[in-house]
Amino acid sequence: MGRAFFKLDTVTISNSSQVNPILWKDNQVFLIDQTRLPGEYQLVEINSSQDMAKAIRTMIVRGAPAIGVSAAYGLYLGATEIEDTDRAAFLLKLEKIAQLLRETRPTAVNLFWAISLMLKVAHQTIGGVEEIKKALLVQAKNIQKEDIETCLAIGEHGLAALPKTPTKLTILTHCNTGALATAGYGTALGVIRSAWNAGRLERVFADETRPRLQGAKLTVWECVQDKIPVTLITDSMAAHCMKQGMIQAVIVGADRIAANGDAANKIGTYGLSVISKRHNVPFYVAAPLSTVDFSLDTGSSIPIEEREDSEIYQIGETRISPTEGVNYYNPAFDVTPAELITAIITEKAAVKPDELVKLSY
Ligand code: MRU
Numbered sequence: 001m002g003r004a005f006f007k008l009d010t011v012t013i014s015n016s017s018q019v020n021p022i023l024w025k026d027n028q029v030f031l032i033d034q035t036r037l038p039g040e041y042q043l044v045e046i047n048s049s050q051d052m053a054k055a056i057r058t059m060i061v062r063g064a065p066a067i068g069v070s071a072a073y074g075l076y077l078g079a080t081e082i083e084d085t086d087r088a089a090f091l092l093k094l095e096k097i098a099q100l101l102r103e104t105r106p107t108a109v110n111l112f113w114a115i116s117l118m119l120k121v122a123h124q125t126i127g128g129v130e131e132i133k134k135a136l137l138v139q140a141k142n143i144q145k146e147d148i149e150t151c152l153a154i155g156e157h158g159l160a161a162l163p164k165t166p167t168k169l170t171i172l173t174h175c176n177t178g179a180l181a182t183a184g185y186g187t188a189l190g191v192i193r194s195a196w197n198a199g200r201l202e203r204v205f206a207d208e209t210r211p212r213l214q215g216a217k218l219t220v221w222e223c224v225q226d227k228i229p230v231t232l233i234t235d236s237m238a239a240h241c242m243k244q245g246m247i248q249a250v251i252v253g254a255d256r257i258a259a260n261g262d263a264a265n266k267i268g269t270y271g272l273s274v275i276s277k278r279h280n281v282p283f284y285v286a287a288p289l290s291t292v293d294f295s296l297d298t299g300s301s302i303p304i305e306e307r308e309d310s311e312i313y314q315i316g317e318t319r320i321s322p323t324e325g326v327n328y329y330n331p332a333f334d335v336t337p338a339e340l341i342t343a344i345i346t347e348k349a350a351v352k353p354d355e356l357v358k359l360s361y
Contacts, residue, residue, distance in 0.1 A: 016225035017186070017193055019179045022061065022069050022144060027080075029073045031061045034180055038221040049078030049097045056104040056111070059212070063181020064255045064291055065147050068110030071101045072140035075118045079133050090129045094122055106303040107264055107333045109256040109293045114143055147183035150288045151190045153347035158191030158286050159198055161343050161350035162249060168202035169195065169248040172238060175209045175266035176218035177253035177286070188251040188286040189222060191345060196228050203229040205247060209266060210235055211311040211330065235268050242279040250276050251345075254287040259360075261338030261353020262299025263287070267331055273340035285336070286345040294360050299335035307332050 023030040029046040035058070036042050044060055046052050052074030055061050061070045078097030084090045098115050105111060118139055125135040162169060171192055175181075178189035186193065195201040204223055209215035216232055223230035233241065241247050250272055254263040263269075263285045276283040296302060309328035313321045338353035348359050 016222040017179050017184065017190075019222075019225070020184065021066055021180045022073070022183060024073060024141065024144070029070070029077070031055055031070065032180065033060050034062055034218060035060055037180075038217055046074070047077065049074050049081060049100065052077060053100050053104050056101070062214070063176060064108035064110040064253070065151075065182040065187065065288060066180065067105065067108050068114035068290060069140075069144045069147055069183050071104075071111050072114040072118050072143045074101050075115060076133070076136045076140045079122070079136050082129075085129050087129060087132070090132065091122060094119070105305060107255045107305045108291075110288075110290050113290045117143065144183045147288065147290075148185060150290075150347040151182050151185035151187060154187055154286050154288065154345055155185065155190040155194035157347070157350045158188075158251065158284065158345040159194040159200065161284065161345055162191075162195060162200060163282055166202075166248065167200065169200060170202045170205060170246055171195065172205040172207070172241070172247045172250045172272070172281075173219060174207040174215060174235075174250075174252045174269055174272055176214035176222070178219060178222040180218050180222065181214075181253065186222075187288065187345075188253045188284075189219060191251050191284070191286050192228070193226065196226070201228070203231060205231050205233055205238075205241060207235045207238060207268065207272075208232060209268065212332075214266070235271075238272055239275040239278075242275055242281055247279075247281055249282050249284065251284045251286055254285050254291050255333055256296075256302050257285070257287060257292045257344065257356070258296040258299045258302060259292070259294045259357055260298050261341060261344060261356050262302070262335050263338075263341060263344070264299060264302040264304065264333045264335045267334050270334040270336045273336040277340050282342040283336075283340060284343050284345055284350075285341050289346050289348065289359060292346075292356060292360075294357070299337065302333075302335055304334070305332040306330055 030043045033042045082093045121139045125132045178186035206215045206219045257263045343350045
């Protein structure tokens with residue numbers, strides 16, 4: 001995995017919704033290294049399926065839709081690594097690379113969705129291995145392009161679904177769901193962008209999102225680039241802010257949604273939904289239909305990723321808890337029950353969770 005070094009001060013980014021988190025250029029993928037933002041803006045050069053698997057596992061690229069797009073390019077890169085010209089042998093090796101990519105992260109269903117779309121194309125393409133490789137690149141580019149269109153549509157439907165009063169809303173969000181977590185524009189942060197552009201946003205409250213701090217590092221960075229007024233709070237401050245009447249809506253993303261509307265999202269989301277209910281604050285989940293896993297009846301079967309202890313006992317390089325005598329538990333996601341969700345905002349429509357199945361494609 002090569003790194004192309006650019007510092008923030010040498011790269012002009014006028015609008016983060018135009019940031020290209022995944023760039024296909026010169027037969028390789030350039031990813032913005034999200035583990036280094038906001039301090040450093042660096043592009044990482046990915047030119048093999050192994051590198052892409054590593055980039056997803058280590059969260060250089062993260063966010064459900066962005067992981068899906070990256071995995072699609074990763075599978076194409078893998079296809080170009082296969083030397084067999086025999087179709088059956090090629091497809092067998094392609095399946096092994098698909099498996100390598102599937103094993104990177106378990107919760108975001110967009111990863112599995114994108115890989116199965118790619119494999120479908122491989123199997124359905126008539127002709128030899130070269131034709132399949134070409135078709136795979138076309139499909140990866142399509143997944144990327146459609147994700148941006150999808151995010152824009154989510155933004156429109158979300159804007160229409162927001163409470164009508166007050167005219168200008170203060171919206172709380174959790175984790176990062178912006179351009180960086182998608183192919184561009186964002187899901188929940190996309191709705192917030194649309195609200196800002198329509199003059200319906202007073203301010204965003206961004207949860208810091210322990211332990212990986214996607215809110216503090218990425219959401220706030222995106223808002224600053226776009227000049228969207230943003231206030232950063234720690235996760236534990238959200239209930240107090242709601243009690244004070246400071247928040248009129250909560251919008252979060254999702255990594256996997258079950259058919260009944262139960263939604264897995266970044267750890268801390270479930271708690272937010274409970275306190276939103278307590279304070280009568282509408283709670284929206286914004287996600288593309290590629291995040292809905294219609295094969296799961298409820299959220300209890302969504303696999304929840306557990307990550308390394310060091311994410312809890314360290315902040316940066318600094319150890320913050322005793323070295324001995326402590327156990328750690330670090331689930332990266334939790335599941336918000338459908339009954340606590342006001343509406344799920346997709347690219348087709350904003351619907352009540354129990355109407356989600358109507359949008360099944
Ligand atoms: O662990 P991450 O950073 O990959 O988490 C995914 C997310 O960004 C969030 O859970 C997000 O709210 C949904 S993906 C747009």
